[in-house]
Amino acid sequence: MSGNSAKTTDKPESILRKTLSATVESDIEQRIVEGVYGPGDRLDEEELSAKLGVSRTPVREALRKLAAHGLVTIRPRAGATVARPSMAEIIDLFEVVSELEAFAARLAAHRATDTQMRAIQQAYKACGKLAASKDAQAYFDANRIFHGAIWAAANNPALTEQIMSVDKRLAPYRRQITFHPTRKQDSESEHDQIAQALAARQQDVAERAMRDHVMILSDDALQLARDLRI
Amino acid sequence: MSGNSAKTTDKPESILRKTLSATVESDIEQRIVEGVYGPGDRLDEEELSAKLGVSRTPVREALRKLAAHGLVTIRPRAGATVARPSMAEIIDLFEVVSELEAFAARLAAHRATDTQMRAIQQAYKACGKLAASKDAQAYFDANRIFHGAIWAAANNPALTEQIMSVDKRLAPYRRQITFHPTRKQDSESEHDQIAQALAARQQDVAERAMRDHVMILSDDALQLARDLRI
DNA sequence: TCTGTAATTATTGTATACAAGAGCAACAGG
DNA sequence: CCTGTTGCTCTTGTATACAATAATTACAGA
Secondary structure, eight states, X not given: OXXXXXXXXXXXXXXXXXXXXXXXXXXXXXXXXXXXXXXXXXXXXXXXXXXXXXXXXXHHHHHHXXXXXXXXEEETTTEEEEOOOOHHHHHHHHHHHHHHHHHHHHHHHHHOOHHHHHHHHHHHHHHHHHHSSSOXXXXXXXXXXXXXXXXXXXXXXXXXXXHHHHHHHHHHHHHHHHTOHHXXXXXXXXXXXXXXXXXXXXXXXXXXXXXXXXXXXXXXXXXXXXXXXX | OOSOOOSOOOOSSOOSSOOHHHHHHHHHHHHHHTTSXXXXXXXXXXXXXXXXXXXXXXXXXXXXXXXXXXXXXXXXXXXXXXXXXXXXHXXXXXXXXXXXXXXXHHHHHHHOOHHHHHHHHHHHHHHHHHHSSSOHHHHHHHHHHHHXXXXXXXXXXXXXXXXXXXXXXXXXXXXXXXXXXXXHHHHHHHHHHHHHHHHTTOHHHHHHHHHHHHHHHXXXXXXXXXXXXX
16 A cells, blocks of 8 residues: 555545535635635534535534634634634735745746646736736636646645645635725736746746735735725 | 543643643644654544543544644545655655745744744753753754744744644654754754854844755755655 | 623534445455 | 455444533623
């Protein structure tokens, strides 16, 4: 058994043999990331089990896993809620993710295969087209694909995992930004710098551009959060 | 020693209201980090529940949480085992943690309070004293305290959390190194550089020194792993 | 009306029972 | 001797029952 485990592409979401609990987890997670359940919302076990058509047991296990990832807060004997990080925590998380993404960009500049590089450039162009459009959700998704292509090109699955983990926790706050009309254009010029640096395989430039890009996003998110009194 | 583990051992996470599952989790985690259960070892639910004096339910929840942290691998319907990352995955994890620790060092150089700085220097000295000693475990612990003091001085709890998470997964491999006699001396000169840079609040130097320190550790760990055919 | 306390309620934490699939062993056939 | 199949066993996955406690409400007294 220890022989050729080969390349078990250890994807976070890889569900080879579907167990119920796995689908329950991704189901709840999706609702949180998509904003169906917002920060602070109560996650009643019975309610969820009824909604998902399973008993409390798999729901509980899913909630525990999500809590381990920081997406959900569980207070003993007081139930689970969608995590509601304080302003300070949000700042900290953005700081971490900006560093990780910057590192991913550096690695990508160094290690991206030709195929991966093409994927990045393609995702960049797709973003550009949607920047002008009114469809914020489409741009949000395209943006995610662009970043995801860079994470993949870093060729470090553990790094990707870490970034995605932190990113999920920030999803509610990033989402807000996307709906600000001016942000998309600014974001595009930043994406342009990143894409160019990567294409030229300039590690330092790519790293710095990515860090700045995420930090600007962070500033905007925080400003918005402040305005909205989150 | 099946006796009740009412003794709250050294737990970094403060548990306000102790629930059984919480203690079960840290109990299993401790056994993994301390090497009682090594990579690949099977974690039988019934066996653990008997050993810990609880039913399967809390054991299962604990295992799920540990799996979420990457410390345990769960294959559906095939049980849980202590995670056994491939060589490639170990490299990736070291790469991530070196970057995170380097970032923590940078932040610490910038943000450490005087008290925090004193704690770092104190931990550094404690390491130095133990470097010459034969007590590998004591040095291992002192080393952890030194690094922990720097993480704390970065004043970014989210970053500390990430580092600790990755660090736990690497514990079995780091542990090996500590028992290599030459490593301790080398490590000390590296610690010296880090401590000096922090004291002088030189962000760039501290960052680089820490990155190099962890990467050297990584190289040694991998060499050793290779020798031991892990 | 406000406040502190006590009973109540509702939800979580844990244990146990049952169902279902994976792994193993015995065995038949080559 | 090896190999593929078949049935059994053992562990996990899920459901449900019960216990314990946090939150809420009702109420008495100021």
